[in-house]
Amino acid sequence: GDSVTQMEGPVTLSEEAFLTINCTYTATGYPSLFWYVQYPGEGLQLLLKATKADDKGSNKGFEATYRKETTSFHLEKGSVQVSDSAVYFCAQEEEGKLIFGQGTTLQVKP
Amino acid sequence: GAVVSQHPSRVICKSGTSVKIECRSLDFQATTMFWYRQFPKQSLMLMATSNEGSKATYEQGVEKDKFLINHASLTLSTLTVTSAHPEDSSFYICSAPDRVGTDTQYFGPGTRLTVL
Numbered sequence: 001g002d003s004v005t006q007m008e009g010p011v012t013l014s015e016e017a018f019l020t021i022n023c024t025y026t027a028t029g030y031p032s033l034f035w036y037v038q039y040p041g042e043g044l045q046l047l048l049k050a051t052k053a054d055d056k057g058s059n060k061g062f063e064a065t066y067r068k069e070t071t072s073f074h075l076e077k078g079s080v081q082v083s084d085s086a087v088y089f090c091a092q093e094e095e096g097k098l099i100f101g102q103g104t105t106l107q108v109k110p
Numbered sequence: 111g112a113v114v115s116q117h118p119s120r121v122i123c124k125s126g127t128s129v130k131i132e133c134r135s136l137d138f139q140a141t142t143m144f145w146y147r148q149f150p151k152q153s154l155m156l157m158a159t160s161n162e163g164s165k166a167t168y169e170q171g172v173e174k175d176k177f178l179i180n181h182a183s184l185t186l187s188t189l190t191v192t193s194a195h196p197e198d199s200s201f202y203i204c205s206a207p208d209r210v211g212t213d214t215q216y217f218g219p220g221t222r223l224t225v226l
Contacts, residue, residue, distance in 0.1 A: 004153075032213045043114070043203070044154075044217040051213070089154070093213050097144065098205075102153040 002027045006090045006101035013080055013108050021075040021104045023064075023090035031092040033057075033066055033073040038087040038103075047075075047088070080108045112138045112208035116218035123194055124226055131189045131221045133160075133204030139184035140206035144215065145177075148201040160187040160204075194225040 007022040025033065035047040035057070048057030053068035062077045073090060085108045090101040113136040123129050133143055141162045146154040158179055159167040166179035176198075178190040187206075191198050201222050205215040 034213075036217075041219075043219040044205075046214055046216075049214070096142070096207075096213075097156055097159065098154075098215060099156075100153040103151075 002031070002092065002094050002099055004090050004092055004099055004101040006088075006104055008102070008104070009087075010105040010107055013106070015082055015108055015110050016079045017108075019075070019077040019080045019084075019106065021088055021090075021106070023073045023075065023101055025071050025073065025090075025092050027071075027092060027094070030068070031094055033064070034091040034093070034098070035062070035064055035073070035075050036089040036091060036100075038089065040086070044089065080106070082108045082110050084108050112136075112206075112216040114204065114206055114216045114218040116202075116204060116221050118221060119219060120222045120224075122224045122226065125195055126193055128190055128192045129194055129223060131191070131202055131204075131223070133187045133189070133206075133218050135185045135206050135208075135216075138206075138208040140187075140208070141184060141210060143181060143187040143204055143206040145179065145187075145189050146203045146205065148203060148220070154203060157189075162187075191223065194223070196225045199223055199225045 032051045034049045036044040037047045048059040050057040050066035056065045091098045117132045143160040145157045148154045160181040162181045168174045181187040203220040205217040
């Protein structure tokens with residue numbers, strides 16, 4: 001079946017470092033792809049999304065490009081901040097349902 | 111953005127009892143809501159799709175008699191864990207799209223259930 005795989009965490013970075021969190025998916029079609037973020041004590045929030053191949057989603061300095069050829073949707077940010085510390089989930093949509101990756105914990109140290 | 115609330119945020123119960131968790135859309139109407147379960151350090155697993163005015167649709171392997179879902183209004187869905195056992199202890203999360211046809215969902219903050 002369809003699935004999402006993302007890199008294991010935790011990822012620990014210093015402030016202003018470059019961030020990459022890898023995400024790959026398997027799907028029979030061409031699903032919409034998402035990154036959700038869960039800050040401590042809060043619910044999941046949509047960070048960004050892309051609905052078709054080569055689309056780039058971006059928000060709050062984060063970017064991810066829908067790569068059909070590599071079935072990937074890697075999350076990147078050029079300069080992370082302490083406030084970016086959270087759990088990041090990659091997801092795909094299948095018939096209205098979200099299929100999530102296992103989540104990657106990011107910890108940014110000052 | 112749209113807001114989804116859950117109540118309670120945390121509940122502890124004895125084995126064999128039933129627990130009800132509420133999911134509310136505060137500023138929009140939701141004909142569909144989704145219930146997820148999240149184990150520690152693991153992904154969210156979709157349990158069921160809650161449909162206003164009709165029966166819920168359960169994912170494979172989810173016991174519908176164990177996890178009762180009622181979507182009685184356009185702003186409220188409830189998940190009742192019946193005859194709870196320690197293995198039901200988990201983090202339960204609901205979500206809802208704020209309009210029909212959108213692919214963006216809004217998530218509740220989750221409910222931590224601990225069964226003793």
